[in-house]
Amino acid sequence: MAIRDRGKMKWQSASFLPLAFEMTREMFKDQARTAKPILDEHQTEEFDLRIAYATEYNHEVKLTVWDDGFTHDITGRV
Numbered sequence: 557m558a559i560r561d562r563g564k565m566k567w568q569s570a571s572f573l574p575l576a577f578e579m580t581r582e583m584f585k586d587q588a589r590t591a592k593p594i595l596d597e598h599q600t601e602e603f604d605l606r607i608a609y610a611t612e613y614n615h616e617v618k619l620t621v622w623d624d625g626f627t628h629d630i631t632g633r634v
Contacts, residue, residue, distance in 0.1 A: 589625030
């Protein structure tokens with residue numbers, strides 16, 4: 557008795573899987589987001605002083621930048 561394979565037809569019902577994987581990735585990405593930090597006047601003044609010091613003495617600075625729920629570290633000279 558010969559086995560009759562349906563070929564590609566058997567996988568057509570699973571065509572929703574790439575969309576489901578993409579939705580799952582987006583869900584986990586949204587869960588990893590953080591709220592925008594609120595800085596008071598003292599913190600911003602401290603940042604300004606540190607940046608001015610780094611500029612004067614040519615030191616490297618490491619900035620943590622908040623961008624749309626995620627933070628990125630940037631290192632460089634001012």
